[in-house]
Amino acid sequence: xxxxxxxxxxxxxxxxxxxxxxxxxxxxxxxxxxxxxxxxxxxxxxxxxxxxxxxxxxxxxxxxxxxxxxxxxxxxxxxxxxxxxxxxxxxxxxxxxxxxxxxxxxxxxxxxxxxxxxxxxxxxxxxxxxxxxxxxxxxxxxxxxxxxxxxxxxxxxxxxxxxxxxxxxxxxxxxxxxxxxxxxxxxxxxxxxxxxxxxxxxxxxxxxxxxxxxxxxxxxxxxxxxxxxxxxxxxxxxxxxxxxxxxxxxxxxxxxxxxxxxxxxxxxxxxxxxxxxxxxxxxxxxxxxxxxxxxxxxxxxxxxxxxxxxxxxxxxxxxxxxxx
Numbered sequence: 001x002x003x004x005x006x007x008x009x010x011x012x013x014x015x016x017x018x019x020x021x022x023x024x025x026x027x028x029x030x031x032x033x034x035x036x037x038x039x040x041x042x043x044x045x046x047x048x049x050x051x052x053x054x055x056x057x058x059x060x061x062x063x064x065x066x067x068x069x070x071x072x073x074x075x076x077x078x079x080x081x082x083x084x085x086x087x088x089x090x091x092x093x094x095x096x097x098x099x100x101x102x103x104x105x106x107x108x109x110x111x112x113x114x115x116x117x118x119x120x121x122x123x124x125x126x127x128x129x130x131x132x133x134x135x136x137x138x139x140x141x142x143x144x145x146x147x148x149x150x151x152x153x154x155x156x157x158x159x160x161x162x163x164x165x166x167x168x169x170x171x172x173x174x175x176x177x178x179x180x181x182x183x184x185x186x187x188x189x190x191x192x193x194x195x196x197x198x199x200x201x202x203x204x205x206x207x208x209x210x211x212x213x214x215x216x217x218x219x220x221x222x223x224x225x226x227x228x229x230x231x232x233x234x235x236x237x238x239x240x241x242x243x244x245x246x247x248x249x250x251x252x253x254x255x256x257x258x259x260x261x262x263x264x265x266x267x268x269x270x271x272x273x274x275x276x277x278x279x280x281x282x283x284x285x286x287x288x289x290x291x292x293x294x295x296x297x298x299x300x301x302x303x304x305x306x307x308x309x310x311x312x313x314x315x316x317x318x319x320x321x322x323x324x
Contacts, residue, residue: 019035020034020037021033024043026204026230026233027151027232028204029058029059030052030056030059031059031061031138031147032057032059033061033138034060034061035062036065039134040063040065040137041063041137042137043136044143046143046241049241050243059116059150060118060119063121065123066125069122075088075089077283078283082098083141084097084098085098086283091111092111092112092114093111093112094111095110097142107124107135108121108123109121109122116146116153121137143233144232147232149287152280155207156207156294157204157206157294158279159203159204159274159278160175160201161175162185162198162201162240163230163231164196165244166193167193170249171246171249172251173203173205173229173252174252174254175252175253175254175273176255177276177277180256181255181311182200182254183237186238187238189316193316196244196246197242198231198242199234200239201234202232202234202279204229204230205227205248207226208228229245229248231244250302250303250324251298251305252304252306254307255306257308257310259308260307260317261307262305263305263308267296270299271295273304278291303324
């Protein structure tokens with residue numbers, strides 16, 4: 001005969017399945033996962049430092065287990081050729097994620113509204129049932145794709161860069177393509193000072209909500225909005241990925257060269273250089289326009305320089321001794 005406690009537990013499991021939740025925040029964007037079991041809301045290791053316990057979500061995702069996934073519907077707007085494809089329909093966007101071991105069948109699918117606020121993530125049991133370990137729902141590149149697309153709805157952008165915060169709070173952003181010297185710059189500064197590295201590869205920049213206005217030293221009486229840089233989970237060779245943030249003081253476009261030469265960029269030149277090193281979804285012109293508008297605001301608030309440098313401590317000295 002079942003005890004009263006056993007009967008209550010059975011009734012709860014049948015009629016009121018407990019929801020599991022997890023939350024994290026990257027670059028000022030908060031995401032909440034909701035699912036029926038702990039595995040549904042598990043975070044990949046790279047996201048654990050960014051976990052938060054409470055707060056209002058910018059993106060809410062319901063994780064569901066489904067028996068199978070039908071071929072994608074809607075108009076395909078992008079195909080990476082290997083790991084993911086994007087389609088657009090009347091109700092929003094559909095991201096399909098593939099792996100070679102599954103052939104053409106997606107092992108998970110994200111359905112999300114055009115504003116990137118509410119989504120359903122479908123995990124394909126047909127593909128995942130025989131795997132030896134659970135597949136984390138937000139494994140890369142889905143985590144970055146979510147943030148990147150959400151930033152199009154806000155005054156913010158992700159840049160290919162390393163963010164370095166000096167002990168006095170000065171925040172320098174070093175922007176560059178792969179091989180431009182971001183990891184080298186990170187190494188030189190960590191050897192020189194007790195700096196905080198927010199990321200050695202990808203930084204999110206947005207308006208500084210902590211300070212509504214700042215006064216730039218070079219423009220008396222000209223009040224401009226402050227900017228803030230945020231670390232991300234997507235690190236480079238040096239493996240720095242911090243959930244921290246800092247006010248942004250200067251931006252440097254990196255290039256290996258002879259000597260250590262700083263050249264102030266005009267606003268239009270700065271926008272072009274930063275856009276070429278940004279992570280922006282190009283499949284909608286509205287996203288591109290929003291990115292360009294924000295970059296225009298960014299370079300109007302933070303001085304931007306081209307930095308041709310040599311990979312030794314003199315490169316750090318040049319920055320330390322520099323005054324706008």
